[in-house]
Amino acid sequence: MPRVVSVFFPTLATDRIRRADPSIPVETPLVVVARSGSKRWLSAVDGNAAKLGLHVGMAAAKAQALVQSVHMVDADPAADLAALERLTLWTLSQYSPVVAADPPDGIVMDTEGADHLQGGEELMLSGLVNRFRARGLPARAVVADTWGAAYGLARSITAEAKVIPAGKTADAVARLPLSTLRLNAETISSLRMLGFKTVGELAAMPRAPLTLRFGPETARRVDQMFGRVAEPIDPIRCPEIIEVHRDFAEPIGAAETIAKYLSRLVTKLCRELQAKGLGVRRTDLIVHRVDNTIQALRAGTAKPVRDVGWLTKLLHDRIEKIDPGFGIEKLSLAATVVEPLDDRQIASNLIDDATVDVGAFIDVLGNRGTYRIYRMAPVASDVPERSVQRISPVAAEVGQTWPSVWPRPVRLMDRPELIEVMALLPDHPPVWFTWRGKRRRVKRADGPERIFGEWWQRTSEWAAVRDYFTVEDEIGERYWIYRSGDGVDADTGSYRWYIHGVFA
Template identity: 80%
Template structure:
């Protein structure tokens, strides 16, 4: 079943203006003014202006009289549309092969089969909204069965994300206002005059009188919202994307036939990539079905490649996920993420490689949805929890190594855990400690290893220290524990004890 995500950007015009003009103070209220003849009104307001009670549609002169120091900028629909296009292209490279603009303030994407790559629909929406917020763009996102339902709910919810379960569209949109149906303002006004307020009331009304008075638009929008009529998403593509196509005079549906034409498209795509000196990191296979619906499959690689056999295998492994429906009339293969790749970087199969290349294994696991593939790399820091980072499994070595002066535990906890300790201050190791409700007597210990705070990060670490001990209990288990502070001066730490890791 198709799953559609609608992303609503409520303050896109004002966010665009702030990004283009950093001189506008962050705390100053900002509004966008539209005009028609001599009439001027607010077409968009930022969060600061909204808090001051300036709604969209208010006359500009009244807003200017109410708020002193109000920043007013004339509307620029072309610039807003260009900004929305850039955002949509970014979403295409990050989240889904099927993405389109939903002017004037949103984007829409088909995420069928892509949510598992993000850990599910809920985490996918949270990550999506957080990504927009990191770019300075407040957003709301809703996933539902139809574009119409997701669009309407994204503009109605008070929170940031909402997941509508499959088959639950009707009961969730019934109480939405009729303006959420994407009808012309004149039609909405006339419907309100007739007493209609909610979508459910309109859906329960006989269709013939409405069609006779208003035309087919109301019925079409209702059918699109409730999923009775398909609403295809017009894919966005930029001229730089390398894409190849194959249309069929007769629809195809057999897996063997689909696989054959995928192989041909991959060969053609790799030829185009070679002509430009590029390798592909992400490929999107777009399946156009005869019922005017689209399905997409995405395959990614850890390194840029243009190996025909390998790319063909990655796509063939996912053929079983293709639902041809009543037939496929067109296949498209696009390289949505590319990087430079010279011929000298391509290892010939006739030459025996000195190192074992696990890139193929990473590609297979990644395309099956195992996205948490990484390796650990050292960081130049004496603080244990800062001395390690997650990097790409194929990232180049930077030459950094961990210091081996003192032994480090095999398991380092994400956050040190508080323990109760009996010890003689300031420099003696613990006699015993209690962790997880169990008291452990210390048989032998080594230390202390003093680690100083990184004063250049924050002022609270100017005099902070930790004294680490490697201790072994009477059962033979070895632990890495530390005291916060030097045991004498309270400014150096709380003098509480923590366990930070365990040895094998």
Template identity: 75%
Template sequence: MARVVSVFLPTLPTDRIRRADPSLSVETPLVIVARSGSKRWIAAADQPAIKLGLRVGMPAAKAQALVHGLMMIDADPAADLATLERLALWVLSQYSPVVALDSPDGIVMDTEGADHLQGGEELMLSGLVNRFRGRGLSARAAIADTWGAAHALARSTGRETVIAPRGATAKAVNRLPLSSLRLPAEIVASLSTLGFATVGDLAATPRAPLTLRFGPEVGRRLDQMFGRLAEPIDPIRPADIVEVQKSFAEPIGAPETIEKYINRLVRQLCQALEKRGLGVRRVDLIVQRVDNTLQSLRAGTAKPVRDIAWLTKLFRDRIERIEPGFGIEKLSLAAVIAEPLVKVQSASSLIEEQVTDVTPLIDVLGNRGGQRIFRVAPVASDVPERSVQRIAPTADEIGTTWPLHWPRPARLLAHPELIEVIALLPDHPPVSFTWRSKRRRVKRADGPERIFGEWWQRSSEWIAVRDYFVIEDDTGESFWIFRSGDGVDEDTGSHKWFLHGVFA
């Protein structure tokens, strides 16, 4: 079953203006003014303007009279559409093979087969909204079984993210207002006059009288929302994308036939990439069935590749996810992210150092859940939790190394955990400690190693210190613990003890 995400950008026009002019104060109310002849009205308003009582549709002259210092910008629908297209292409490269515009203020995408790469639906939606916010854009996102339901939920609720469970579309949308059905305003007004208030009210009404009075549009929108009528998403594509396609006179459906044609498409794609000197980093397979529905598979690689056998394997391992239904009439393969591929000449020496290439393993694991693959690299910092960073598994060496004059644990906890300790202050190691409700007796200890706070990071670390000890308990396990403070002056720390790491 397809899962559709609708992204709603409620203040896209004003966000576009603010992104173009970073010097504009966030407290300055901003509105976008549209005009038709001599009539001028507010087409969009940002949050400061809305808080002052301005609303979309309000006459521009009235808004200017109500708010002193109001910034008014003429509407530019072409610029808004261009911004929306750029955002859709970014979403295409990051989240899903099937992405389209939901003009004038949204993006829609089919994430079936791709959400696992983002850690699941909840993490995908929250991450998507946060990344839009990081780009200076307000966004709300909803996921449901149909485009109509996701569109309605994203625009009719005040929450940033909404997830409608699979198969629960009716329950999710029944109480939504009629305006969420994407019907013309005059039809919504007429239905409201007749006493209809929600989608559920309209869905429970016999269809024939509605069709007779309002035409087929009401029934079509209801059927699309509840999944009774397909609403295919026509994917957006960059102008310079490398893409190959195969249409079938007779629909195909057997797994071995699908695999055969995928192999041919991969071969054609690699030939096209070779002409441009490119290798693929992310490739999408779009499956179009005879019922006009789309399925998609996405494969990523850790570095640019043009290996026919390897790319074919990445898709062959997941062919069972393709549901041909009554048959497949078209296959498309697109290199969504392609980068220059430089062939490296092998060394001519008779004695060559054997280097194990782990990128195939990274590719296999990454396509099962791309958020889990990373490499740990050092950072120039004495504070342990700041001395590591996550980088791409195939990233180049950053030139920084960890200091080796003090031992460091194999496992560093994400956050130091409070422990109960019996110790003689200020410089003696613990005699025993209790961690996670288990009391441990200390057999050996080494320390203290004093680490000072980084005052340039936070003023509270001006005189803060930690005293670290490497200790071994009576079972032979080794731990890395520290006392917050120097054991004498309370200004240097709380003098509480924490466990920060475990040695192998």
């Protein structure tokens, strides 16, 4: 069963303008003005403007009279569409092989066969909206069984992300307003005059009267939302993507036949990559079935490759995920993410090579769904929680090292946890401390190691100080704890104690 994600950008037009013109103050209400002849109205408003009572459709003159400080910008639909296409192409490279723009303010993608690479649907949606928000683009995302259901729910929820379980679409959309059906305003107004308020009420009506009164579009949109009529997604493709195809005069369906033609497509794709000096990092197999539906599989690699045998193996391992239905009429293989790759001589077996290449092992784990494969690397920072980062397991060395004068715990907590202590100020270690409800008496301690805040990066840390101690309790367990502040000047910290790590 397909799983469709709809991403909705409620303030795409104003967000695009702010990104293009950082000089606009963050607190200033911003609106976009559209015009037709002498008529001018608001086609988009940001959050600040909405809080002041401005809304889409309001006359521009009235909005300016109500809020004199409002910043007005003329509408540019072409720029909005270009921004949406750029976001769609980025989503294609990161999340799913089947992604399309859903103008004017959305993206739609089929994540069947690809969500496991992100750790499942919930983590995929949360990561998606978080990455958009980090770029100044608030978004809402919903995954459901159909495009219509995901579209309607994304524009109705207040939460950033929501997962509709498979098979629960009908219950989820029954109470949605008619405006989520992607019908024109005139049809929606006529349906409301007849007493219809929700999608569920309209879905309960016989199709013949609806078609006779409003044409086939109304019934089609209802059936698409409930999954009674297929709604294929036409995936976006940029000219730079290297893609090869194979059309079949007679539909195929056997796994052996799919594997045979897939091997030929991989060979052809690698020739294209060889000619351009590229290696592939992410490969998408698009399966076009005779019932006008699309199925997609994605395989990734830890580093750029164009080895025919290895790419073929990665894709063959996932053939069992393909449901041919009534037959497959076309196969497409695309190199979605590529990187430069020079020709290298293969090492001779007569020469001992001490370097072990774990790239193949990482590829197998990653394509099976073990998506969080990484290694830790040091960062040049005095603050312990900022001195480590996750990098690709095959990335080059970053050239940084951790301090060797003072030992560091093998387990560093993401966030230090508050503890209760008894200690003599300013420089003595605790006599005992209570962590997670258990009191531990300190038998040995080493410290303090003073760490100052990074005042050159954060003004809030201008005078911040931490004093770290390595302590050992009565049963031999060792902990890394610190006091916020130097114990003398209250401006340096709160004097509270925290546990930050555990030694082996």
